[in-house]
Amino acid sequence: MPTIVVDVMPKAELLDPQGKAVAGALGRLGVDAFSGVRIGKRFELTVDGPVDDAVLAQAEQIAADILSNSVIEDVVGIEVVE
């Protein structure tokens, strides 16, 4: 069954307090390899039939309109797997 993966991240100019909290926790735990953490969402949309242009267009549409909030988030990737 093909799956369309949509990745949504908070915009670069926003603070992302959740990521900041994880980055702080990593520092306190002695993990020093990473200078920053940002946390977004990954959606896996299962497609029943083949992935054609119409399905991809619909995926792009809902990624922009429903799965992400364009005021604070960017859709960073739409990818077909399998």
Place this chain on the structure above:
Amino acid sequence: MPTIVVDVMPKAELLDPQGKAVAGALGRLGVDAFSGVRIGKRFELTVDGPVDDAVLAQAEQIAADILSNSVIEDVVGIEVVE
């Protein structure tokens, strides 16, 4: 600046009510191309220096121990970008 992307998804055998809610909303909105939606997390870890084996090992360690809850989630991908 290299970034390590860690993808975490709810385990396949769990219900994922958030994904179910989105799938239901898509149906009500007339979007019929997708039979299921699952929602996970995408972490972007910024690395200051080069990504060597030690940094990758540390990323795998925190992906399993800190970024995911192994009772309900699976780490589905660890990938270096840029």
